[in-house]
Amino acid sequence: MRAVRPPVQRSSEERIDAALAAGQIDSETALLYKVFAAFGDCRLPASLAGDAGPLMDSMIIAEVRARFSQLSAATKATLQPFLLAPGVHGSWVELESNCYNRRFAKGSLGVEVTPTVDWITISAENAKATVRYRKDRPEDAGRAQVMKQALDRSWTKLTGFFQTEPVEDTGAEFGDLGDGRIDIYLTPIEEPGQRETVGGVFHSAGCGSSTGYITMNTALPDSDLDDRLRIAHELTHAITASFGGGACDDYRWLTEATGVWGEHFVYPEIFTRRGASSFLSDPNLPLETRNGIHEYGAYLFLFFLELGLPQPSLIRLIWENSKQADSLVNIDGVLNAEQWGGFQKVWPMFVRYNWNQEPVDDYHRWDPLPTAFALTARETLNTKINSDEKSAEAVDSPKQPLHHLSAQYFRLRPFMNGSSVLFLNGWTFKADKNAVDIDFQPVAYTSVPLDDSKKTDTIQVEALEKVNGKWTKHVNASHWTDKSFVAYCRDRSDERLEELVIIVSNSEFRDRNKTYEPGQYPLVLFESNIACGEWQGVAQMDWNWDEGALLTQKAVNLSWKRVSAEAAQMPYKNGTAVLGYDFVASGTIAWSGHGAVEPPCCTASGDGTVDAAQKSLMTTFNFLPIGSSLYRRYSGAAGATPPPMVPVSCQCDPPVTEPPIPLFTWWVATTEDEQRPLIGNDGKMMQGQIGTVLKFTWNFTASGPQ
Template identity: 30%
Template structure:
């Protein structure tokens, strides 16, 4: 990541350069503009922009009359001095090439401008999180600055120093705001003043979307208190609606998105989730004056957010609270609906008083929120599937693992692995009914361990369910042709990651492949051997987990899937056999494929842990014949204590 020194000089030079150049023709924003002649002032938000090439930013132009009243029926025209560097259309600015420009918004005879700096980008360069982490490790910034810059990066805040500008890899939920809420009281007074605007609802006059500079209310060691909604926000939702959807009428397209969400929530999302027996989100009637004017759950369409959305609690109770939702307005229609289902599920989770803090159940909250998308939309909208490989690419990690860096789908961004763990709850729901998932969530009211909650809710406990899930997670031949498969349930084509191994001898008389001795709790391993050489005649599998299973009673299962010469698949439980042989001289045992699935259903209430096989499992292959022997053999058996 290139570091830009002298950022202020760079901005000044770009601004001077573009002011000396000509302008393109204005791009008009649709609207009748009946109030254009009343405009006395025009304010742009945000009040500055630093973009990477290819990156976009949405501006809002709020017009007021000479009394300070916000005007709604205003036509704003937008223009860029140097569109070869940055373009603008309907308030959406896009970086085109390294350089800079000045964006002008005009309504009536009044105009407002802001400067745009466009910086180079390269997919091979570190992400914003990586750049900031490196800066902290090098001592260039402290912990408070790290948090502030992470917030600025997630919301395209112009206060982010140029040298830390890098690509943002969005996850699903913008979790940095959750971190800010948890740490806010311990921050210094100057940092609270800088970041307090992000604790306010988006429609608050002092929020980051409405106030170019920190509000006077934020200059204290107290959490900022709210004020009634800014005049720039509006809702079309009916008073009988379960969710009140808010949008900025100064932002093109948000009104139509709000209408889309109103219909989706009332017709599909709310009734289908409530039909599962889930608890309705808590009302915010106790927050009169800053609750959108009603006790309805409020959802805000938000500009320039690095993620799909976020559900935030009101008040200080970290176990149960009324909430409000933020959704990014840069999503397409299907993503908006899926995002609303996901975030509404988070609001539902906050409605139950959990035994521990809500955020301590992070993996199950994220996983079931993505599961909710499938429950609402089934195969008609499958956004949750873009997170499937986050989980399936790492079957050897614990179920509750929340690390990043495992997702390969472009739209999954830098999401944590647990967003793909929806597959476990989808399996439970399809196999045993959605009531099992609801029961597991209900158990969080009495259990501090999410794993213990799940174990107590699933039929037969995890010891029975986990190996069944491990088999279905394979999701390729022969499992994907069955009725009980992710392919049949949801048309999922993603497959569990496995170790592909050539089973043939390649001229050697004998070969042995060791399969590994350690397996994480609530994790699986997959080994796939393929055979084509008839000289590979005998197979011998040694189950190194045999003593773990038969003596230590560890909840390990060893499942074998293999197909014979006729193509017929066989499914066999090899768990309680120390040795299993296949004779490839026999057509009925001439394995073409052998898949060995090892699953570990053990768990610790706090997560983590692993099991080690008593002996090393292996598959031995040889060219020794094993069928229709001719000749004689002699054997001598000597028992203990025999004299001869």
Template identity: 25%
Template sequence: MSFGANGLKQLTATDSVSSTLTCSQQVMVEPLVHYLMGPPADANVGVPTSVTPRAAGEPCAEASLPSCYARARENKSSRAMQARSQFCWSICAALLLGACSSGGGGSSNPTLDGGTTPADSGTPAPSDGGTPADGGDQFGSGPDPVPDPTGNPTSYNLIDAAQTAGTISEEQALLYKLYVGFADPALPAAYQGDDTGIIEVDGHEQVVAYLDRVGLANVPAATLDSFWPFFVPAYYQGSWWHQLHPAAQLAGGAVPAAANPNCRAWESSCPLLADWKNVAGTHVVVWYLTANEIVDAPRANILLQEFENTIWPKLTTLMGRTPLSDAGTGLVSETDGRLDILLVDLPKNMEGQTATSTLGKCKAVPAHIYLNRNLGYQGMIAQAAHEFMHAIEFSYDVASSCVKDYYTTLEATAVWATNYVYPTNDWEHKYAKSYLGNIALAYDDKGAPPLFRYGAYLLPLFLESRFGSAIVKEIWDKTLVYSGELIAIDSALGGRGSSFSQEWPRFVAANWNRDAIAGNNYLHLDRVADVPGLESDDTFQMPAAGLGSLTNPVSLPHASSAYYRVTFGDAASRSVLVVNGLSFMADALDLTGSGNMMTFTGLEVVQRSGASMQAYLKVNGAWQSAPLDISNAMGFMFCRDDPAGNVEQIVFMYGNAEISTTLPNYPALVPRAKPPGVLVTNIGCRDWTGSLSMTKPLHSGQETLTVSNIVLKNQLPTAAPLPGSDPTTYPLPVGTTNQISLGFGFVYANASGTAVWSYNDTTGSGSSTCTYAGGKTFSIASTTPKYQFSNWTPPGTAAHGVNLLGVLDATLSSQLSYVETCTGSPATTVIAGTQLDVAVLIFDPATRISTTGLSLSGTGAQTTDPLHA
């Protein structure tokens, strides 16, 4: 390879110094406010002057009521007496609701003839029905205090494992799961797992789904008989509760009579139990145990008011439907068609259950609700909204076999309903981390940790922020048509002019919930402080060779996401190429015979379906306002020597929005060749300065060209790209014949420089000689790109090399001339130009960028003399 010069002096990159600023994140923790029963100290509390006896021979001690209220109000002003105050208010409320009412606080015989009405107990009720203005925070605010699951095998895990091993049958496994839901001591010890943090179980849904699958006629009668009591509401003879409490008595008789726990409500009518009382409203009936009356009667009244005034109207208006009535159905739960809510002791941390009222159907079916009576008021109303949403969901005649087939949506929208009804209650906040901590799992993954689908309420919450609360109804309406929950979501979004594939990357970006995003996303608006986990959190340090990379080995199932963070740990990491190896096939190939370069090949639509890649940048100590979506870009480059390109951190956000089970990316979205990430070199990427000196020997003299004060100016963008510059169309055709590269590195032109050329030679001898003399000083400034450095070149022969394709402009070099003077002849001006110039190729080992990345030097020898061969 020939050179146009035999000497090339050092070029030195102009270095810039940048400072790193750190930003701190402040997290505000909202205290949990414990609600104390009773009106404020300045409230005008009405005390009845007379009461109706509870029953003959049981007059109410009405004189005790004013003193009880007085003591409670007095105690309420003292923090030291808060516990006594709460207890005293409970006593007062119980006296009014139970002992002193003629049916409003629960009758001695729990008939539903004409219904009962809530008593005026003096217990607190939402002044406006719990409208969004108060959000239910009169009952406290803050996340559910239930402990996190331990990760140890749960009872369901042990039961499932035994069924898989063949130790128990599927039907036995289902019965054991029903035992778990109600702490039935019949559950063998071998299947009593660690159910810490399990707030709800779905044994009822699993049983009904099984029976729907195999058919009732194909299940032995004895098996059905073992299932049925768990579908009978607890206040009936023969219910699961009755079987656990065989001493229960019948209601309605003049003389207490023992109830038969083996009454078969699914075959014939079974009477109510005297152990239960209720308060009733227009739409719901709230049941509680007589034995718990002193505590549960006021709680039942609060629940009744919340259901009638807030929960029922808000959710039925939104969803355009009510829970199905059981009136006239002949089902075991049938009373008068109103929705039944029961306050019971549920095991461990379980907060509620919504049980369908028949074994025969698992969709379009009435239901009744159990709430854990041990919940505080805040949790009680939150879980009430949650379970009521389930009752509405079970009313849908969905396209799939059972409502439970919409596995994640079922719980996600029920948790969402808690926030919708009580926006400042925040009981649901605890579950967010169970989703954000497992974002690499598919949204509809049935094998996810127990609270994952509860935390998945973040998706309907996000979609609400985009399209309003009606989007939740629209999603459920689409379940009438589509059997897949993700397809139903996608179809609902289609009605809003969007799609799952469009919204998923936005959801992934908003979920980062850190840095500048944390102050301007849907989670911030709802005061959620949880953040997603990172697949990796790496600091890049430049290797001694001046070239390195960090890759993200992404493998994403459908409807999942992942985050990778890269921090640049030193100033030597100057030139950075972000490589999109997810929606393009990226590889290091030699396309030109000059050495490897990063090469990108277009993928077919199905190969990149669902793929999204976003880059969130911290530049000069400040995070950009939003990530850059590069799903349709091969990548981008920036120069950290440029203050506007001084990227200190990158958060890569990957998503797989594929929802079609037949397409290749549904099981997993993976890179086709090299994974996405960053390729980094230490090569300076702003202006370069230096000088060149070239000498060509002639017959007895020489030609020289010296270029001093050269400034090579970068002709490509060096700043970090800004949000909003996201490409919207895919740029490459499909296939290897359309491979394209971003090149070896940044491209430069002569910004300035002064060239001094001289030509001196003598030929001949004696009386026949000729002399040649000439010289010129001129500027070499030009905007024509001439040089390419290897700023983002992968390992290979081209790494740390340069293409120098001529310092002199062709026009300038052709105008150089010298004067020829020969013996006996007049002087003649010869415009000969010059052949002195630089012609260095990027793979030339004699001319390399130094290992520091800041200088370029080398020498070359010309192999021929073009003028005087």
């Protein structure tokens, strides 16, 4: 069954974008409303207020500055206070429409300002920054001291890592105190618990290399978002803004991802994994998706670069090259330049780490906090135990397309405790069911290469296997992109599959509108109770001659063992059809022949043994689906080459010489109507008898787990 997720909460930005897409508001109004949402302005319509919980920050002012010249005069006037730092008279903190101010003063929804807010300034010791809090909020003094200490620690670690500092704070609109330091303002922005709340924001002067200021929302309790993490996050923004990349447009997701990564880099001991749960719970969203929370969880990609490859310098190199307009092209270029093979090699590795449960525990080892987070994989859909209760089939349906830089996960378990399990890969092959060209034209699972129009090198299929109680280490994950199918014989300890995790990834990044559509059967897991390890038993041939002779061949200590761990298959078009398993016999065949033969004056008489393995083959059709003409059947024949020869002696007058009688076959599994015999209901018994004059009888039993 498919895992059920809780209702998805939506940020203000998502609600505003939805209203814009529906034609309820225009683009300029949408921009204005996003500013109101970010700054806690009560002119934001209640219907557009988000419920996604505390947000870390917003990059909206950089977008406002980029679009400002194209806005109407009325919108420019409304937005002008939001372009000023809180320390500048007439800024947004003094607006009567500010939701915090509304709690203390009644008034209209105009934009008249309240008296100027006065500030107390604390300078950091090691950082080129100041912390400023309002005189009318002495309760923020303690938090200001904590943030100053956090600023010193964050500055040292982050500027050391990125090998650069934020652009100096210059310009009257940013409240510059003449010292070039970045200013951090502590001010209440909106009441938590009423609606979505912004935690902290780096307000950039523009989308290129630019300065700015930082606000910290003290209406949000430190218990909701630790002030130290907020400082690390916003200072990371100030530093990455110095590289000249686009804080707007295509780098917004990476800006937030890097901010959260910066939190862990500076404060691993209190890191809260912000956004990780959302990111992992919806792996079919592309890496660069922005929905108010996914972009924060995308820090896991940087986390992986730092500790998984491990190559932490890649993060700095990506930002040093951020003048490349396309963030994904930039990342791929850096990964290629540093010999990591671009997204094509790195993306499948990353999404494997994102499984984040057995046997993948790297995130927990790197970030050993007690709070666990794990991805919710899609369980196999449409699992159906067939009506005869002897086989079952699980098919991924309804299938889902795979977006660029995304993944899908499937957790598969044998659901009947059957012996034979077949996995069919319909992602990088065309998997289907078709009649094949052998006797009775049975329907079989078939797999052929994809048409040229469907072939791509961006789709990768990997498997994590739990066999006989042990998971394979995920660094040794099985790469199944080039495998059309994989079969398991669970009667053998080294193939006793208990759980299978299939990870399908798409490393496409250039065409963001391109999705990959799998075929009719993206994946199939077929299971049967037909045994597959080893068969043991007896077989006998009796040939009764009218003249009285009896020729026999009897298997002694007979066993059938698999030819190969690979499933038996046959060509189908330019691909293959999967049938079951091939077995060869071992043991000894005792033969004898005694009695009169034609002519009556001749007698057959002789005994001997031959090796049962000579010219023996048995095929069990373990993997044919229900309804197939050879479903649960088997076929085979066995004889010796050269065959045993029963001597014939004659006492005839006149004398005659008769050649010895060859015993070509000691076992044939074909019924009188030429159908193949059935395997027993429990999948562990094969027995039968055919013929009268030339009679074959047998009784084989599965030997059990090995």
